[in-house]
Amino acid sequence: GENVEQHPSTLSVQEGDSAVIKCTYSDSASNYFPWYKQELGKRPQLIIDIRSNVGEKKDQRIAVTLNKTAKHFSLHITETQPEDSAVYFCAATTNNAGNMLTFGGGTRLMVKP
Amino acid sequence: GAVVSQHPSRVICKSGTSVKIECRSLDFQATTMFWYRQFPKQSLMLMATSNEGSKATYEQGVEKDKFLINHASLTLSTLTVTSAHPEDSSFYICSARGPGGDEQYFGPGTRLTVT
Secondary structure (H helix, E strand, O other), X not given: OOOEEEEOOEEEEEOOOOEEEEEEEOOOOOOEEEEEEEOXXXXXXXXXXXXXXXXXXXXXXXXXXXXXXXXXXXXXXXXXXXXXXXXXXXEEXXXXXXXXXXXXXXXXEXXXX | OOOEEEEOOEEEEOOOOOEEEEEEXXXXXXXXXXXXXXXXXXXXXXXXXXXXXXXXXXXXXXXXXXXXXXXXXXXXXXXXXXXXXXXXXXXXXXXXXXXXXOOEEEOOOEEEEEO
């Protein structure tokens, strides 16, 4: 089955700096890669996703890149703000798996004011 | 759109009792829902895939007789933790596949504490 590795597990940045979180996946058939933000005690919120037919997607301060050949994808947050502090999870899935998501281990992002 | 609710948000029960958690898709129909368990500072671990009108598919290591899942309608799936023990204490989260097909939307979670 699919295996998703996420790095780093914790990331501390200064407000205004950029943050990058990287994930690798094992199943070359995976074709959908969402990113979720989870604040303490709350539900994961979908913040951006990318499908395998594109290499990059951007939404304001958030961007995701996908390298299918290397089987890795990354989340980029620019101009970080304290409210960006949360745990971020990457995930991967194939349409054949009934949309069952395989999650990475999570990255705790701390943005220091 | 694509709102998923979950009830209750918190429950405390005594060891040996059963607890039912409901997951509802409020503004869309979900033929497939998923149940996850999340321990503190850990990732989400898929427990089972719930399909409307058929039996749930459980992940390896998840006891189907202990975690009963029923998906009787296109907007409701329930998870019943039977004969709960303290080690079942966790954050249980459901998700539903959204109208678009790929994306999943999560419920707010249920914090279960077994004393």
